[in-house]
Structure formats: C-alpha cells, structure tokens
Amino acid sequence: MAILGEIRKRSWLLVGVIALALFAFLVNPDTIDKVFGKNPNILGKVNGEEITRDEFNDQLFILQQQAQQQGQPAKGLEEQAWQLLVQSKLIKQQFEKMGLKLTDDVFWSQLQYDPIFAQNQQYFDEKGNFKLQEIKSEIEKAQTSNPENYGFWLKNRKAIEYRMMARMLFSNVTAGITTSKKEAELMMKFRDEMANIDFVKVDYLEFSKKNNVKVTTQDLADYIKQHPTRFKATASRNIAYAYFPATPSAQDDAATLNEINKLYLKGTDASNGAENFQNTKNDSMFVELNSDVPFIPQYVSLNQIPQELKGKIATAAIGQTFGPYKEQNLYVVSKLLDKKASDSTLSKHILIAYKGAERSTATRTKEAAKKTADSLLAVIKADPAKFAQGLKLSDEPNAVERNGSVGWTTPSSPFAPGYLKFLADNAKGTTGLAETSFGYHIINVEDKKSGSMAYKIAHLAKNIKASDKTENKVLTQATRFIQQTEGKSFNQFKNLAEKNKYIFNNAKAVGRFQGTLPGLNTDKDADVITWAFDKKREIGDTDIFTVEGSGDRIVAYVVGKQDEGLADPETVRDQIEPIVKNKLLAKKIVEKINAGKYTSLDQAAKAFGTSKASATVNLFNPGVNGAMEPKVAGAAFGVAANKLSQPIEGMTGVYLLVKKSVTTNKLPGDIKQIVQAITQQNSQQFTGALLKSLQDNATIKDYRIEVWDKAQK
Missing domain, CATH: 3.10.50.40 (Chitinase A; domain 3)
Known part of the structure; x- marks a missing residue:
C-alpha cells in the first residue's frame, strides 16, 4: 500500500492538533546567559515542559511540506510551528491531569479515525474494514527496509497522538455538559417574553459633534489594564518604513524594446546578425539562450495564450511571428511553431x-x-x-x-x-x-x-528592468531621505515621507518570526525584522535595505519596542480607540443626566435635543431599533413597570427607558428540543473556551529570540 510514502505526501494533514483557532503566545525576555547557560537546544517551556529544537524543526518541516504541496510561500511558518507545539503541549498536559492514558493498544485502535487515514479509502477494504494489520506490518518492515520513511513515521506519530488526546479529552469533558429542565425553561422564557418600552437615546456620534473627547495614551492604557487577558502581548516591534521602488524609466522601457527588436530582427552579437528569432532553425535553443522566460514545449489551449494573440493565432501560419508587445513587465515576441487538434x-x-x-x-x-x-x-x-x-x-x-x-x-x-x-x-x-x-x-x-485546437508557441521575452542609472537615482533618493530623518521623531519621518509621496506604512506589531512586513512581502522583510529586534536597537533608529534583483530600497524606522506583557497602548489604538472614546463620552453623558435629575423621558429628550421613541425588546435577541443593545434589554426586564430607569451605557449611546408592559409570544419547540439544542451549543463552544482557558492560565516561556540572536552572532 506504500503507506509510509503516502503519509509523507499527505503530511500537511498532520500539522494541526485540532481545528481550533490559534492564540497568541507569550514571549519571555529573560537573558540568554541565564536561561541557556547549559542547554541552548531548548526553545521554550509550557508549564515547565520543554519545547526542544528537534520538536520545533520537525513541526516546521511538516508546515513547509504543506506550503510546498499547496503552492504557498513558506514565509512566517516559524511562528505557526511554535503555536502548534504550544497548543499540543497544553492538550497533553490537561489529558494527563485528568488521569487519561494513551496506551499502545488505544493508539492502534483509534488510528482509523485519524484524518490522514479516515479520509483515504486505500486503508479500508471493500467491506469498510480498516487494514490495521497491513499497516502495522508495513511500518515494522520499514525499520530495516526504509529507515528514512520509518523515521518520518516516528516523527509524525507524535502529531497523531496529540490529535487522539484532543479527541479523547474533549469527548470526556463535553460528555459531562448537560442542561437542566430549569435552565431550558428559563431560556424559553427569555426567548418568548417581549418588553414594550419607551426610551431616549443619547447617541455617542451625535453627542461627540458638540462634545468631542480626545483619547489619550493613558486612557488606552487604563482600558488595557482593566482587560489584561485580552491584551497579553508577545514581543513585537512597531516598524515604519518608506519604500523606494526602482521603477523602470521611459528610457529603460525604450532600451528593452530596442534589445528585443535587435534579437527579433538582427540577431545576437555572437551571430553577427546571421541568426535572429525570425530565421532561427532551433527556436527552443534560441529562446533558452536569449529570453528571460524559459521555452515551454507543451501545446496550450486558446485560453492559455497571451491576450495579444487570441484574435490572430487561429488563422496564423506556422512560423508566423507577433510583436513586440507588452505583457505585464515584459516585452514579448511570439512565434507559432505548430498547431493541432487537442486530442x-x-x-x-x-x-x-x-x-x-x-x-x-x-x-x-x-x-x-x-x-x-x-x-x-x-x-x-x-x-x-x-x-x-x-x-x-x-x-x-x-x-x-x-x-x-x-x-x-x-x-x-x-x-x-x-x-x-x-x-x-x-x-x-x-x-x-x-x-x-x-x-x-x-x-x-x-x-x-479529438478536441479543440492546441498551439505550440515560442515566446522571446525580455524583462523591462531598471537601469543602473535608474537604480542609482533611487539609491540617491533613499539616502537623502534617511539623512533627513536620522535622529528625527516618528512624526517627522512620516510627514516627510507623505510630503514627498513616498510609499509609506507603519506596521504596529511585528513579531520576531512573522517573516513579512504588511504591504511589502519582499526578500528583505525578514532582514528588516531581524534588524529591528537586535538588542542594540533603540527607538528612532533607521537603516536602509536593498531588495535583491529589483534594486528597490527600504528605509526602516523603529517606532516602538514591545516586550512581553500588556500590549503597548499605541500599537492597539486602532483596535480599541472607538470603544474607549465611547466610554469617555458615556461618562460625560451620564454625568449630565445625573446633574439634570430628570423625572421623565420628555425632560431628558428636550435637554439633549433628541426625541422619545418606542421599541419591543427581547433578552434572546437584544435589538433596539436595529442596534444590538444587550444592556438595554437586560434593564428593560429589570426595571419596575412605568418607572424611569437609571442611565444605561449601551453600545451606541446612553439610554433612559420606561418599561410599559411585558407580553409573551409562545414560539414552537418543547422542553426536550430546547435541552438538546442548548447542550449541543454549549458542547461546541466549550472546546475553544477550554483551550483558551488553558492558554490564559499557562506559564509559557519563549526563548527563541535569545537563541536566534545568539546563534547569528
């Protein structure tokens, strides 16, 4: 069955422990001398359990295999490999705490349910029986006949075991999740009861037009301290950059056109004009020697050829040429070599x-x-x-x-x-x-x-590249910019870049092993990140980087340094500023309401220049005239009938309300159905919540930055 070879080709199925969202994990900035004095092959610890370099390399290899098989770039996989390892360790530890064991017998009995086997029919006979003995036999034989495949199996058995432990762990825990009849009755009540209210809403956006507030860094910091779990931060850097692309000039374009015309009409210098693309007897060799795009020997269909040729190729004669024409950043001359029915x-x-x-x-x-x-x-x-x-x-x-x-x-x-x-x-x-x-x-x-026509075409192509003159102009531009901004503030760096209309970006939370910078994705991104994480690097430092091949320049600026702990307020400003601003506005509105001592909705509406409105609200679906307001719905059922409520800080504004009545609209569904639905929903939500809880309460040490930096030196 070539089982081990198949597992190697399908290794991407082994990368995840379970299909759950990944969480950010903490980075420990302890000094390398303290931590790695004896063993530099330990990259981190999860609740004291080591993550070794070998484990990390094995996981990274699997991810790289996955990326290759799916045709995806292999950038930023180091962080994903780390997160998967941490997740696996947490599951294993909880599995063992519960007294569960994964014996050898259990492993083999559960193997057929693992995705790499369950999703492949070759491992089952015509009656649907799992070919366990054949699989075990092949693995045993591989110990001597194919040590490489056997070693690969041993490495990946760990990932299979982690998945088994995850299934057993969550199955045991969720089996204890039940819903009482009382809980179901309460949920039915929440679903069926409707509160009829009159209310006044002081909208945050409208209020801010006359009472604007500025959200300071301290305001953001205070909010973060109130929600420490949500804002745990790994080590990161706030990196701004100006990008200087070496875009070919009009002269560069003309030079490339002249170059391809020479090859097309006059020939190479070596041939002294005797052989050119029109008269060559060896089209494939001529293309291989002179083109920036390799010769493609296969026949292609009409929809696979350049747009320039589509209306001409069907009636063209063998040997006919087309061009030069532009195709993206290339000048191209194409020659029809053959055409035939695409059988x-x-x-x-x-x-x-x-x-x-x-x-x-x-x-x-x-x-x-x-x-x-x-x-x-x-x-x-x-x-x-x-x-x-x-x-x-x-x-x-x-x-x-x-x-x-x-x-x-x-x-x-x-x-x-x-x-x-x-x-x-x-x-x-x-x-x-x-x-x-x-x-x-x-x-x-x-x-x-027989089928439609297929065409064999030779393409002589030349990249439209920036000349040395153009690259030097870009270098001069980038050098002048870095000289003008050296030692200057971030705002000065940003303002000068924007004033000169340079490409500018500010990546606010770049991880050490992220691999790419937002908006760039060049071969120098990793170098910029490594530079920013150097221990000697200070806020305000700048440097210039050259992109290989293109001659583009990157001028980078260290805006901020984030170590392990709570997130730096400015790095998450975009995320939380609207929330914090609404809270500040809410505080002002509530103070004004309390100072006014209003006894009716009409008084409050007049004071704030708004109007009274009515709505029907429900705890199960807490919408108030199109806005989701769970606090308002809760207050509607909590306040006494016909009494003015206290100010309610909602999602979109501050509310005052009066409950007029409560009605019941009995919807279909008996207690048994409700119990089943709630139990199923709770079970589905529990796995993600449990893993997040394990992560939030774990002691996770990440020594990778220290190890990598020391290795580079």
Whole structure:
C-alpha cells in the first residue's frame, strides 16, 4: 500500500492538533546567559515542559511540506510551528491531569479515525474494514527496509497522538455538559417574553459633534489594564518604513524594446546578425539562450495564450511571428511553431521510481528501476491482462485502487513532458515505456478523442528592468531621505515621507518570526525584522535595505519596542480607540443626566435635543431599533413597570427607558428540543473556551529570540 510514502505526501494533514483557532503566545525576555547557560537546544517551556529544537524543526518541516504541496510561500511558518507545539503541549498536559492514558493498544485502535487515514479509502477494504494489520506490518518492515520513511513515521506519530488526546479529552469533558429542565425553561422564557418600552437615546456620534473627547495614551492604557487577558502581548516591534521602488524609466522601457527588436530582427552579437528569432532553425535553443522566460514545449489551449494573440493565432501560419508587445513587465515576441487538434487521451500507467527521482521515496537505483520496468513491460506485452498485477509494483499512491488511471489528458495538461509526448506519439491500444523526472512509466493508451485546437508557441521575452542609472537615482533618493530623518521623531519621518509621496506604512506589531512586513512581502522583510529586534536597537533608529534583483530600497524606522506583557497602548489604538472614546463620552453623558435629575423621558429628550421613541425588546435577541443593545434589554426586564430607569451605557449611546408592559409570544419547540439544542451549543463552544482557558492560565516561556540572536552572532 506504500503507506509510509503516502503519509509523507499527505503530511500537511498532520500539522494541526485540532481545528481550533490559534492564540497568541507569550514571549519571555529573560537573558540568554541565564536561561541557556547549559542547554541552548531548548526553545521554550509550557508549564515547565520543554519545547526542544528537534520538536520545533520537525513541526516546521511538516508546515513547509504543506506550503510546498499547496503552492504557498513558506514565509512566517516559524511562528505557526511554535503555536502548534504550544497548543499540543497544553492538550497533553490537561489529558494527563485528568488521569487519561494513551496506551499502545488505544493508539492502534483509534488510528482509523485519524484524518490522514479516515479520509483515504486505500486503508479500508471493500467491506469498510480498516487494514490495521497491513499497516502495522508495513511500518515494522520499514525499520530495516526504509529507515528514512520509518523515521518520518516516528516523527509524525507524535502529531497523531496529540490529535487522539484532543479527541479523547474533549469527548470526556463535553460528555459531562448537560442542561437542566430549569435552565431550558428559563431560556424559553427569555426567548418568548417581549418588553414594550419607551426610551431616549443619547447617541455617542451625535453627542461627540458638540462634545468631542480626545483619547489619550493613558486612557488606552487604563482600558488595557482593566482587560489584561485580552491584551497579553508577545514581543513585537512597531516598524515604519518608506519604500523606494526602482521603477523602470521611459528610457529603460525604450532600451528593452530596442534589445528585443535587435534579437527579433538582427540577431545576437555572437551571430553577427546571421541568426535572429525570425530565421532561427532551433527556436527552443534560441529562446533558452536569449529570453528571460524559459521555452515551454507543451501545446496550450486558446485560453492559455497571451491576450495579444487570441484574435490572430487561429488563422496564423506556422512560423508566423507577433510583436513586440507588452505583457505585464515584459516585452514579448511570439512565434507559432505548430498547431493541432487537442486530442484527449485516456491512459493508465505503472510508475517504477528510483532514489533521487522527483517526489520518490524508493531506494532502488535508476539502473535497477530501468531493469524492473523493462522486465515488467515484456510480461505485460506478452499478456496485457498482467497489467493489473503489475500495478502492485507501482510507486504511485493508490495505483491499485485507481487501476493506474490518470484520466483524460490533453497536450496542455500539467503532466510531465515525457508522459505527454508518449501519449501524443502513440495510438489507442499501445503499451510502452516512457521516462520522466518521476521515474519510468509503463503506459497503456486506453482511448483517444479529438478536441479543440492546441498551439505550440515560442515566446522571446525580455524583462523591462531598471537601469543602473535608474537604480542609482533611487539609491540617491533613499539616502537623502534617511539623512533627513536620522535622529528625527516618528512624526517627522512620516510627514516627510507623505510630503514627498513616498510609499509609506507603519506596521504596529511585528513579531520576531512573522517573516513579512504588511504591504511589502519582499526578500528583505525578514532582514528588516531581524534588524529591528537586535538588542542594540533603540527607538528612532533607521537603516536602509536593498531588495535583491529589483534594486528597490527600504528605509526602516523603529517606532516602538514591545516586550512581553500588556500590549503597548499605541500599537492597539486602532483596535480599541472607538470603544474607549465611547466610554469617555458615556461618562460625560451620564454625568449630565445625573446633574439634570430628570423625572421623565420628555425632560431628558428636550435637554439633549433628541426625541422619545418606542421599541419591543427581547433578552434572546437584544435589538433596539436595529442596534444590538444587550444592556438595554437586560434593564428593560429589570426595571419596575412605568418607572424611569437609571442611565444605561449601551453600545451606541446612553439610554433612559420606561418599561410599559411585558407580553409573551409562545414560539414552537418543547422542553426536550430546547435541552438538546442548548447542550449541543454549549458542547461546541466549550472546546475553544477550554483551550483558551488553558492558554490564559499557562506559564509559557519563549526563548527563541535569545537563541536566534545568539546563534547569528
């Protein structure tokens, strides 16, 4: 079944312990000499349990595999790997505190429910029975026959165990979540009862137009201190930057156009004009030697060619050229090399891989693979029915279950060129051998049908690049800017950047292992972050960085330094300023209401220049004329009938209300249904709440910054 090889290819399924939101974890700024005097391979601790460098590297490797398989950039994965490890440790610790055990017998009995197995039918027989003994047997054999795959299995078994512990932990805990009949009756009452109220609302926005308040840094700090759990902060830096792109000038554009015209019409210097893109006899070689875009040998469909060619290519003659034309940041000349009907081919194959082949986990040599493939091909040609038996030797996952089929393909399908060439060159019913970067393929052409036209096109392309003159101009601009802002305040840095219309951004909370800066995503982002976290770095420091390849410049400025603890108020201003401002406005409004000693809603409405309104409110759905106001709904049921309430600090304003009556509107649903619904809802919410509680109450030490900084020195 090639189980271990399949697990390696599907390793991204192992990255998460459970599908829960990740939380920010604390960073400890203890000195490295104190912490790492004896063991620099410990990157942190979770409630005293160590996170080792090996554990971290294993987790990071899995995440990198996931990113590669999904075609995503492998940036910022260090922080995700750390968070997943912390989450796993917390679950394991709670699992053991509850007296639960994950024995070897339990592990094997639960393996079939793990996503990497449960989601793959090859691990179950036709009756749906899990092939446990086959799996165990292959793993045991791998200890001697394939130590590399066996080592990979041992590393990933930990992730599987963490997931098992999570399922068992949450299953045991949520099993105890129940809902009493009394609770259900109360919820039904909240759902069905409606309070009819008259009210006056002093809207925060309207009040602020004449009574504006300024939210100070201290106001933000006071709010953060009142909510310490919400504003725990990791070590971060507030980094501002001005970006100076080396955008090609009009002269650079013209120079690139001249360069491609020369190759197109006159030829290279080496050929002295004898060979150019129009008359070359070897288009692929000419492109490989002279183009900034590699030659693509495959045939492509009409929707895969540049827009410039779409209305012309169908009637074009073989050898006809088009251009030069612009395609994004390129000048391109295209030549039609061939066109033919895009026949669809149905095929199946047996892959015989070897050590070193692409995505291969095989240990055989290339010579041994060729010998095996030739022998198997001879057997199958003598008796085509033997193809099915030969599939057992295939190194492709699920080959037997899929009968080796790759489905219908066309010349433009994203397959290895050698495979597609075999399909193009051979008729229906042919069985033969083809070599690709994946190994040797014994291919059977099962069927063919004609399709739309496909085109083989050679593209001679040149990047429109900034010249040395343009790059020097950008360097001069960036250098002048850093000289003008050196030793200046952040506001002066910002104002000068905006005045000169430079690209400017202020990344307020950049983590040490974040990998990228908001709005940039260049190869220098990590260098800027490392620079900002240097122990010698002070607020107000500046430096200049050059982006490789493009010549772009980044001038960075350290605006603030955040160590472990409560968040710096200014880094979260955008997040909490509206809330704090409303609280300050509410305080003023309440003071004015209390000073007025109003005895009716009409008096309050007149004093604040607003009007009295009516609404029907409900505790279950606490909306007041379109605004969600849970405090107002609670007060509506708490105040005595026909009595003026105290001022209520709501979400959108301060309210005064008078409850006129309470009515009951009985909605469908009996007690049993309500009990089940509440229990299910509580169980679903509990897993996330439990993990957050474990994190909030844990002692988490993160020594990575000290380790990395020391290693770099």
